[in-house]
Amino acid sequence: MEKRNHYSPEFKSQVVLEVLREEATVNEIATKYGVHPVMVSRWKQEFVERASEVFKKGPSEAEKKLEAEQKHVADLERKVGQLTYEVDWLKKKSDELLGPGWKKKMR
CATH class of the missing domain: 1.20.5 (Single alpha-helices involved in coiled-coils or other helix-helix interfaces)
Incomplete structure (x- = not known):
């Protein structure tokens, strides 16, 4: 059985911010960081969904x-x-x- 990778929040946010800049495709960024494109898309979705929490008082x-x-x-x-x-x-x-x-x- 393969061991799951655990990525730090800092790493995830770095990848997602790069995706949001749209300087490269999700597939290119996923390849660059050695992460599956589906995982990058999930991180992006979660990031966008929780973005409003940053501004909550x-x-x-x-x-x-x-x-x-x-x-x-x-x-x-x-x-x-x-x-x-x-x-x-x-x-x-x-x-x-x-x-x-x-x-x-x-x-």
Whole structure:
């Protein structure tokens, strides 16, 4: 089975911009970059469809999702910090109340 190629967004945009300049045909540009012409056409279509997103105000859906995930992670990290603090406090108080060797006695 053949391994799929993964192209960077920068590479794709470079190819599409060259296609949009119309200095050469799609087939010539595809040959130049070693990409199938159908793939270049797909990239061009996707590029044109999403062009309006560049001028939208405010965060994109992906940015909103990333921000929500970052907030969730921060909340979880705060919770872990709080729980760690509480466990350390309980260990300290247990040592004070039951003596330093209380763990061995409980086994």
